Amino acid sequence: MYNVSMNLQRKGTGVNIFTSTLILLKPGIILSVGFTGFTGMVLANRGIPSLELLLIGLASLLLSAAGAAILNNLLDRRIDTHMNRLSKRVEALQIVGGKTALTLAIIFILTSLFLSFRFINTLNGILTLVAILSYTVLYTLYLKRSSPYGTIIGGLPGALPVLIGYSVVNPEIGIDGIILFLFMILWQPPHFWAIAQKYKEDYKKAGIPVMPVVLGTRYTNIFMVLYSISLLPLSLSLWFFKYCSSYYAIAVIIFGIYFEYVMIHSALTNSNYGKAFGVSILYMLAVMASLVIDISLQNSIFKLYAL
The missing domain is CATH 1.20.120 (Four Helix Bundle (Hemerythrin (Met), subunit A))
Incomplete structure (x- = not known):
């Protein structure tokens, strides 16, 4: 088990709060989500969409991914302490704090859903909500912990950004x-x-x-x-x-x-x-x-x- 206390003498030391928050956001995954969503937009539009659609669509998608990533860290915090490769993530959560992380996740997710339902379209909002719930609840809390085949079904939230991006431009998926x-x-x-x-x-x-x-x-x-x-x-x-x-x-x-x-x-x-x-x-x-x-x-x- 990874021992956080040996790496943190007091909260806020070692890695600063900003860097720790970035670690919790899983920037590599978020960038991949953003790029696949962007690809979906280009496919639906047969070219680069308007700047307004592009910015609103990406903002909603990236915020939802960020919020879901933080929730995943919170839900997996006990599991992660047993995995050496995730030691930085464990340390980062200790520095940021559970309450702060949860607050950020809620703000990101609610802002994302507001943008989707208010400025894009209903399908986009529904797909975004399904992606968040399927990742945090279906996969993280159930499939990941219960079945070796969980990864197959759990691929849904990772694939939905394509359709989320597509629906920004065209609410009728082709x-x-x-x-x-x-x-x-x-x-x-x-x-x-x-x-x-x-x-x-x-x-x-x-x-x-x-x-x-x-x-x-x-x-x-x-x-x-x-x-x-x-x-x-x-x-x-x-x-x-x-x-x-x-x-x-x-x-x-x-x-x-x-x-x-x-x-x-x-x-x-x-x-x-x-x-x-x-x-x-x-x-x-x-x-x-x-x-x-x-x-x-x-x-x-x-x-x-x-x-």
């Missing part, structure tokens, strides 16, 4: 939005299983029934590879249904093959799970970036021809 949503649903399990393999003992000590702990490394590797392989054809379906050009298709084929190679190699050798985890993040961001660039370029070319 097939393209559904495809991107499914891509995120299928991307998250192998992404998480890679880190769960690397920190299997930490999860075991914390009593979290992740797949490597309950079902073993070999079983997890099989699932990790199968899910990874499914992502390439799914990403290509956006090209197949003519939502993107051949340039997008070429890009995602290259990224997809490399991603699958890393995941398969990691599974076959029972090693480099940390690398597989990192590559999975880069792969997802690369697919999203390829989509944004391709649609933006198509839109620009269309406007040039229209002149």
